[in-house]
Amino acid sequence: MAHLLDLHLRDLDCRVDLTHDGDTGLSKALTGKYDLIILDLMLPGTDGLDICRRVRMENVYTPILMLTAKSTELDRVLGLELGADDYVTKPFSIRELQARVKAIFRRVNELSQQNPxxxxxxxxxxxxxxxxxxxxxSLARQPLDLTPREFDLLLHFARHPGRVFTRPQLLDTVWGYGHDGYEHTVNSHINRLRAKIEEDPARPEFILTVWGVGYKFSDNTDNLT
Incomplete structure (x- = not known):
């Protein structure tokens, strides 16, 4: 499969550096300069989840796209919790993989072009x-440990207080793609984000639900202490 991915990623004008075991992959991820890491969870040596965790612990923010089996929902959730940007479940089509890769590149490019x-x-x-x-x-001067996607999502909300975003809009802006059926990805990320920033996630004060529409960041946070 690795050589097939290599072939089709080169169709996107990507230069590909293949690694067939987790230990070598981890070393390259920590020392190399890459625009994207495509990470299979099932690797000999260090597994994909541990690679993801250790890469983020070293403050390496290279986007990570995980390849995982359809039946292992727990692995997908853990991967996102540990800092993966997106995942593709096996079996997947080459077109879907290419679309996800292009979406990640597009999102990174848009973020880099924002007016500083x-x-x-x-x-x-x-x-x-x-x-x-x-x-x-930080919350009350205490640092918070957010995944790269959680940070991007929170930053997007905070830059537009009071503005309501639908789930498809958030997918398009923060994830870089829109796809029916992936709205649950937004829900799960917001739930995890609320667990980290809200005093009571069941009664959020920062990220608010607008029933039947989507979510917004509160524009009345001056009194929150």
């Missing part, structure tokens, strides 16, 4: 503080 003059200042909402340049978040 008004996008890099620290955002404060009540006791929540978000630093776009350092990609750090």
């Amino acid at each position: 003059s008004n996008q890099t200042g620290v955002i404060r909402a009540g006791t929540l503080s978000i630093d776009p340049e350092k990609r750090t978040v």
